[in-house]
Amino acid sequence: MAKLSMYQLYQYLPKTDCEKCGFSCMGFANRLISRDIKPEDCPFLLEPEYSESLTELNRLLGPEVEKEITGLIIDQEKCNGCGICVTVCEVNMEKSREAESGRGPGFSDDVVLRIDNGKIKLVDPHSCRRANPSSHICRACAELCPTKAISLV
Ligand code: SF4
Ligand code: SF4
Numbered sequence: 078m079a080k081l082s083m084y085q086l087y088q089y090l091p092k093t094d095c096e097k098c099g100f101s102c103m104g105f106a107n108r109l110i111s112r113d114i115k116p117e118d119c120p121f122l123l124e125p126e127y128s129e130s131l132t133e134l135n136r137l138l139g140p141e142v143e144k145e146i147t148g149l150i151i152d153q154e155k156c157n158g159c160g161i162c163v164t165v166c167e168v169n170m171e172k173s174r175e176a177e178s179g180r181g182p183g184f185s186d187d188v189v190l191r192i193d194n195g196k197i198k199l200v201d202p203h204s205c206r207r208a209n210p211s212s213h214i215c216r217a218c219a220e221l222c223p224t225k226a227i228s229l230v
């Protein structure tokens with residue numbers, strides 16, 4: 078599958094370069110790729126005329142970028158929200174006292190995985206052990222998920 082590019086994302090942006098987001102539209106697209114921001118950070122994309130663009134951006138950015146960065150594929154349909162992956166993730170444990178003690182991380186905690194609306198969400202793919210080539214290859218979340226909702230590329 079072709080790698081997602083910022084030019085691909087740019088075509089769905091308003092292209093006004095108004096800098097209300099703090100960047101030019103191309104800069105915004107670049108930060109979308111790295112997941113530093115989300116499409117909703119552009120105020121124009123929240124307007125009805127851009128609703129299709131917003132949907133497309135979120136579709137492109139969801140599993141595509143997660144998979145590219147981490148090699149993890151998450152099947153939301155199979156996830157039952159049990160939270161096992163959240164509590165076994167080493168990075169979550171390092172970043173969140175609640176996760177370390179076996180509870181779900183607090184919403185202010187800067188974690189990799191969290192439960193959102195009853196489903197697993199990879200909130201910070203860049204912090205996943207698998208995103209760092211010099212780190213060991215972690216498989217904990219995928220191996221311990223009881224419903225096989227997480228698989229590896
Ligand atoms: S706020 Fe939206 S339209 Fe304005 S520069 Fe940022 S991405 Fe472009
Ligand atoms: S991905 Fe698996 S382990 Fe994680 S919450 Fe969903 S069902 Fe549970």
Ligand code: SF4
Nearest residue numbers: 166205206215217218
């Ligand atoms: S692969 Fe490892 S570090 Fe990455 S989300 Fe899963 S458990 Fe956490």
